[in-house]
Ligand SMILES: NC(=O)C1=CN([C@@H]2O[C@H](COP(=O)(O)OP(=O)(O)OC[C@H]3O[C@@H](n4cnc5c(N)ncnc54)[C@H](OP(=O)(O)O)[C@@H]3O)[C@@H](O)[C@H]2O)C=CC1
């Protein structure tokens with residue numbers, strides 16, 4: 001198991017937005033020497049720019065030699081343009097790690113000489129508080145040492161699951177990559193429904209936030225199966241049972257709706273492949 005201090009050279013982050021910025025913060029918090037980090041981003045968001053400046057990380061360096069790791073965190077749509085510019089900064093020993101949705105190992109490899117070591121991964125935004133989860137796949141050129149390095153870099157923002165079948169990344173993107181948005185939507189919709197039913201809007205908002213956060217934390221801390229936690233709330237013929245009769249409707253409930261949503265996100269991930 002490698003640690004961030006085992007990385008034999010610099011980590012070059014390309015794209016320091018929401019996800020890249022969260023990763024950089026995680027690396028620095030876990031002890032990555034700022035002198036061993038560099039960022040390429042024409043205009044990072046203010047909070048990431050402040051972190052870069054405060055920690056003395058090189059921003060848009062003109063030189064520095066090939067990095068040990070190049071982590072790609074730009075939007076998939078600009079990837080062809082960005083990769084055409086930055087691929088030349090890598091050498092044969094550089095490990096390429098992408099967090100871009102949809103962009104395949106094949107697409108990434110096409111910008112580097114044959115034999116380049118490439119990892120494709122999909123994190124999620126709880127990475128910003130070290131509670132993310134990332135799913136990753138490596139191509140055949142990634143050495144065991146490089147695999148450990150990629151794992152250490154991704155693990156700086158939460159859990160990591162490795163898969164061998166790249167097709168699973170599109171599905172993981174639809175479940176855990178996009179998943180936080182579904183949970184936030186639940187909080188929004190619950191607050192709106194509470195306000196519609198008569199609660200003051202600000203109170204409905206507080207109740208919905210506390211409920212989603214508390215329920216998530218209960219699941220994490222107890223490790224109890226979510227179905228059992230749901231049953232624990234549901235008194236026979238009580239209020240929850242009345243609500244669940246709507247939400248668990250076999251045709252219109254959460255189940256079929258989320259299946260449709262996950263299928264749409266996975267399909268979009270495959271469309272972004274390039
Ligand atoms: N947000 C999420 O929940 C998740 C995102 N991802 C993936 O992470 C990647 C980044 O997403 P996210 O952080 O949300 O997006 P952001 O737009 O917040 O971050 C992308 C960053 O890249 C910068 N950028 C644009 N052009 C260049 C360039 N030529 N060179 C270097 N940097 C450039 C952007 O600058 P500017 O804003 O000025 O264009 C921005 O700061 C995406 O590929 C996405 O699929 C993966 C999982 C979850």
Ligand SMILES: O=C(O)[C@@H]1CCC=N1
Pocket residue numbers: 101173177178
């Ligand atoms: O919406 C997106 O495309 C990115 C990937 C997963 C979460 N956000």
